[in-house]
Amino acid sequence: MNITKQLNELNLSLPKASAPGGSYKSVNIRGKVAYIAIQFPI
Known part of the structure; x- marks a missing residue:
C-alpha cells in the first residue's frame, strides 16, 4: 500500500x-588561512 495514502487515511x-x-x-x-575538516579515508 502507498505510504502517502495510508497517512492521508489516518489524517496524519x-x-x-x-x-x-x-x-x-x-x-x-578565510583570507590566507585554510581550515580543513576531519576527513577519513574511504
Missing part, C-alpha cells in the same frame, strides 16, 4: 525536513 502528516545545521565543506578558506 509528516513535518517538513529542517535545513542543515552547518557547513559541510571539506575545506573552508
Whole structure:
C-alpha cells in the first residue's frame, strides 16, 4: 500500500525536513588561512 495514502487515511502528516545545521565543506578558506575538516579515508 502507498505510504502517502495510508497517512492521508489516518489524517496524519509528516513535518517538513529542517535545513542543515552547518557547513559541510571539506575545506573552508578565510583570507590566507585554510581550515580543513576531519576527513577519513574511504
